[in-house]
Amino acid sequence: MDRMRSLLNKSRVQFLSYTVIIILCSSPLFFFIMKYCYTEDLDELIEYRADYFIKKQLPSFSSTKINEWNLYNEDMQILPFATSYPLNNVVQKPFYNYAEDHEVNYRIYYTQIEIGNKPYVLMSRIAMIETIHLIKTLAFQYGVLALILTIALLIIQRVISKKLWNPFYDSLNKIEGFNLEQGIPPQFVETDTLEFARLNENLNRLIESDLNAYAQQKEFVENASHELQTPLAVFQSQLDLLLQKPNLTKTQVDIIQSLYSVSSRLTRLNKNLLLLARLDNSQFKEKQEIDFTEILNTQLFYLKNLAENDGINVSVKINNSITVVANKTLLESLINNLIANAIRHNISHGYISISVTNNAFMVSNTGESETLDKEKIFRRFSRTSEKKKGNGLGLSIVHQICKLHGWKIEYTYQDHQHVFIVNF
């Protein structure tokens, strides 16, 4: 793809190139016009001189003065009559020019006069500027003019464009800064340009419908998972009652057990969806100062138990205590999800190391797969393995919790370990 250029830059470059092309193309025309006007001017001059001589000097002129006259008037000669001269017509002829020391084009006018009843020819001529000189002079003048013109046009174009496109850039910047999750619609500036007004109007409509759809979706997820809780409770209570029946066979109990598993998976999924929906709806406003290490130790009591049952070694290193301002429920959920994740995706006889250093909480674990896709791991329902235990929501919950509290979560894969670090 071509290099991206800004609209103003693009229009400036195009404008400039067309201006240059036009100026260059019109320069020969300019030259010929100038040359034509100049020649006309010269012709008029030499004709005038001839006429002036005929009117003022000729009546008192005698043939004896011819030689003297010719000696002092190089460009106004009285020549003996000959039919070879093109009379009463300006022609162009090269002559030797003493000043230039080479032949130069002249404009010449021949006309017939009579001195003492003898016919003579009066020659009136003038040296032309050499073409190359003319071109040089013209090019210089024309160049200066073209330069001034171009600069002026560019400045004008720039000022006008900037002013014209200003509402457009304003809208562009505002849409760039728009965040659906924050839900604050941008306020576009008023514009009297029809197209931009249309653009803003349509943007407003799009954003509004986006916000509505987003709000509805969030609400829907929350309501749906909320409504699911009662049927789930009925389902589970039926199982609890069924298990009380005397003389159950092994097959029956196995079915009950598998239904229990389904029930608990449904419950977990529902709980996580509800938690995510509530995070999205920012319903966790209540925050307090919490001793992070204290909460961690409480949660570790159960988590270690669960991990060691799976044959996973857990090492904990707490270098210093951290106090964070957080929602307690969410902080617990963050710890649980991160560590449960490390247990769930571990290998048999693997290990987990948990550490608290400075302002960071780190969980790293051995695992089967190679490095995970950093882009995808925090996305909802993006499971990296087929292990059925997870529901693909744990890490997105962690991510959302971090986002809500303004913490930074990072994932890296180093020394064959998956490492998650939360920076408070």
Next chain:
Amino acid sequence: MDTNSLVEAQTDKQRMIMKILIIEDEHELSSNIVTYLSYDNYLCEQAFNFQDAMEKISLYSYDCILLDLNLPGGDGLRILDEIKMRKIESGIIIISARSALDDKIKGLKTGADDYLPKPFSLPELSVRIYALMRRQQFSHSNILKSNNIEVDMLAKTVKVNNHSVVLTKTEYDLLLFLIGNKNKVVSKNAIAEHLSGDMADMLDSHNFVYAHIKNLKSKIKEAGCANCIRTIYGTGYQWIE
């Protein structure tokens, strides 16, 4: 009166019939709770809507009230207010869907005695009622007796045939949970949830429950209480009294 007869007297008291009001609009769930609890010495009554509940509260007295907050005809929280206003001394357990009210409900814990979010297991509900009843009516007694086991609830110690048995915290909780649901079959899932709370449903906790049951069984068997815990094909466990 020596210690033994004191304990006997309390055990007699424990056998008294308790009245429970279940305020829950979901008929099936309500009936399941009734069925499960009536294995015990509980007398259950049901209210399916707001008016029903208010009427029953004003007419009769209950030892325990299970309250769902989302009721047709009115807000469950108003029932709670009514109970507090009338200075009714029933124990109250809120059984409600987890919602945006969560935090508010937790704040209301001063008004209610306990809060159990849906979905919950019946053994969990049962053990909560059991604990509440003990707190309410036998607050002076800290000894729980079943078969030849004695649990000192205050000191958190266990004696079998007057010999101390050292249990871990988890085993102790497990024992209380089983005794709290005595003669009923308790599922592995219910145990896991009771022991590790939210963590239970995050991880496969079957091995975890199995390991603790095994340890508890062998410890009390060694002390002379064999066959107290019956296993139903590795899925359910039953405390036999």
